Amino acid sequence: MDRIICIGAGNVACHLASALHESGYEISQVFSRTEPSARSLAGQVGGSHTTDPAAIDPTADVYLYAVTDSVLPELAARIVAPDALHLHTSGSTGMDVFARRARHYGVLYPLQTFSKSKPVCLPETNFFIEGNDDFARGKVRELASALSHHVQELDSTGRRRLHLAAVFACNFTNHLYEIAAELLAEAGIDFSVMLPLIDETTAKIRTLSPYKAQTGPAVRNDRNIIDKHLALLAAKRELATIYRLLTDDIHTIHHKGQNP
Amino acid sequence: MDRIICIGAGNVACHLASALHESGYEISQVFSRTEPSARSLAGQVGGSHTTDPAAIDPTADVYLYAVTDSVLPELAARIVAPDALHLHTSGSTGMDVFARRARHYGVLYPLQTFSKSKPVCLPETNFFIEGNDDFARGKVRELASALSHHVQELDSTGRRRLHLAAVFACNFTNHLYEIAAELLAEAGIDFSVMLPLIDETTAKIRTLSPYKAQTGPAVRNDRNIIDKHLALLAAKRELATIYRLLTDDIHTIHHKGQNP
Numbered sequence: 100m101d102r103i104i105c106i107g108a109g110n111v112a113c114h115l116a117s118a119l120h121e122s123g124y125e126i127s128q129v130f131s132r133t134e135p136s137a138r139s140l141a142g143q144v145g146g147s148h149t150t151d152p153a154a155i156d157p158t159a160d161v162y163l164y165a166v167t168d169s170v171l172p173e174l175a176a177r178i179v180a181p182d183a184l185h186l187h188t189s190g191s192t193g194m195d196v197f198a199r200r201a202r203h204y205g206v207l208y209p210l211q212t213f214s215k216s217k218p219v220c221l222p223e224t225n226f227f228i229e230g231n232d233d234f235a236r237g238k239v240r241e242l243a244s245a246l247s248h249h250v251q252e253l254d255s256t257g258r259r260r261l262h263l264a265a266v267f268a269c270n271f272t273n274h275l276y277e278i279a280a281e282l283l284a285e286a287g288i289d290f291s292v293m294l295p296l297i298d299e300t301t302a303k304i305r306t307l308s309p310y311k312a313q314t315g316p317a318v319r320n321d322r323n324i325i326d327k328h329l330a331l332l333a334a335k336r337e338l339a340t341i342y343r344l345l346t347d348d349i350h351t352i353h354h355k356g357q358n359p
Numbered sequence: 360m361d362r363i364i365c366i367g368a369g370n371v372a373c374h375l376a377s378a379l380h381e382s383g384y385e386i387s388q389v390f391s392r393t394e395p396s397a398r399s400l401a402g403q404v405g406g407s408h409t410t411d412p413a414a415i416d417p418t419a420d421v422y423l424y425a426v427t428d429s430v431l432p433e434l435a436a437r438i439v440a441p442d443a444l445h446l447h448t449s450g451s452t453g454m455d456v457f458a459r460r461a462r463h464y465g466v467l468y469p470l471q472t473f474s475k476s477k478p479v480c481l482p483e484t485n486f487f488i489e490g491n492d493d494f495a496r497g498k499v500r501e502l503a504s505a506l507s508h509h510v511q512e513l514d515s516t517g518r519r520r521l522h523l524a525a526v527f528a529c530n531f532t533n534h535l536y537e538i539a540a541e542l543l544a545e546a547g548i549d550f551s552v553m554l555p556l557i558d559e560t561t562a563k564i565r566t567l568s569p570y571k572a573q574t575g576p577a578v579r580n581d582r583n584i585i586d587k588h589l590a591l592l593a594a595k596r597e598l599a600t601i602y603r604l605l606t607d608d609i610h611t612i613h614h615k616g617q618n619p
Binding site: 110167168169190191210211212213214216217219220223224225249253256257259260261262263264265266267268269270271272273274275276277278279280282283285286287288290292293294295296297298299300301302303304305306307308309310311312313314315316317318319321322323324327328331332336337338340341342344345347348349351352 | 370427428429450451470471472473474476477479480483484485509513516517519520521522523524525526527528529530531532533534535536537538539540542543545546547548550552553554555556557558559560561562563564565566567568569570571572573574575576577578579581582583584587588591592596597598600601602604605607608609611612
């Protein structure tokens with residue numbers, strides 16, 4: 100089986116490298132600038148580790164870059180292994196970040212939120228893959244299929260839009276939970292009371308579109324309540340502005356015929 | 360058992376009146392300005408119906424107002440039954456809307472999102488109750504306990520904050536799903552690919568605080584991706600502004616020591 104080097108030891112790197120290791124792949128080396136992270140992940144997957152890009156083994160079959168997008172181009176340029184397969188896991192960086200350096204390259208993008216301390220069900224995670232040639236496409240499909248039952252091809256343009264949608268549906272949604280938790284803490288109410296409501300909100304979009312599932316003061320255009328809520332948020336960072344913009348956007352979509 | 364009149368025939372009214380009827384309560388009359396809604400709910404619960412506030416039976420034991428907040432004060436003033444118990448279901452209207460008209464009054468507030476076409480698990484829904492005297496508190500607890508296993512007292516001030524938190528965690532979250540669906544549709548991607556990610560986002564906040572669960576370009580402060588995303592949103596209503604404000608607020612909380 101292929102010998103893989105994992106570039107990065109953050110949340111995504113840890114979940115993917117561990118799962119590939121458990122599927123029988125050899126993770127021979129882990130690179131990270133952060134020594135404890137590199138050592139910890141290397142220990143988990145039975146490989147060596149380094150914090151020096153110059154010490155990355157150039158003889159592996161696959162280089163899997165699971166790093167912040169901002170450092171990806173620089174790392175891709177430093178790792179010289181022109182005949183190996185180079186893959187990144189980013190939603191918003193094009194496959195062509197590897198184009199000048201490698202013959203075979205592609206993308207293995209898991210549509211998921213990874214925190215180190217929380218196990219994730221990878222087999223149910225949607226993976227979106229891309230490859231520059233038949234070899235890359237075949238190999239990235241093989242790796243993705245070792246991780247998940249849900250693998251499909253998507254080009255870099257589509258993946259960028261998918262990632263943007265995921266920022267709204269996951270990161271921003273989680274931030275709204277953060278804001279709710281903050282407001283509840285001020286009222287001495289435990290955040291856990293919100294969980295059945297959150298569950299129902301996500302359950303509804305299985306059987307209704309989000310458009311049809313919408314409820315609350317914004318879609319009812321209940322100005323009386325909206326004004327009370329804005330007053331409660333007045334002194335809190337930009338929360339009143341966020342409330343007003345989301346309320347106005349709901350109103351625009353539902354009452355001004357801009358139904359998407 | 361008490362004879363209840365249901366004021367309103369919208370989403371909340373339908374779910375609560377049906378469940379009270381199934382628990383053995385008599386819903387003797389349904390009032391709504393919208394005749395088909397009044398007739399339909401009355402048919403379900405075996406009562407009469409009217410669209411005329413002057414024709415509301417003044418001899419019932421309980422008047423349950425499940426109407427938009429903006430019409431609640433006017434209806435509360437028109438229904439003259441000073442010895443009955445008057446209850447509303449609103450998150451953001453104080454109990455004292457009934458103070459001048461009735462001896463016994465209170466609030467039966469379900470922390471839930473109700474759409475007519477989607478059944479809801481009321482027994483797992485958190486109900487927050489309030490009453491102006493022992494009689495009202497006892498009776499509203501009895502009614503709430505017939506609907507749910509999770510009933511607790513909360514005053515009007517706390518309930519208003521709870522409702523505001525729920526707008527963020529439910530209505531605004533659902534709107535972010537709406538925006539994600541819109542962005543995916545433009546890329547020809549089915550919204551259902553987002554469901555495992557949405558599930559994991561809500562699963563994480565069972566074991567991590569929303570603060571610790573946060574991931575994505577905003578919390579990593581990945582300006583490169585953030586700028587790409589803003590460019591993709593440029594021509595879409597106020598979506599770029601919403602993206603920027605939520606990103607900035609995540610950054611403020613996570614990187615400027617304003618950890619709530």
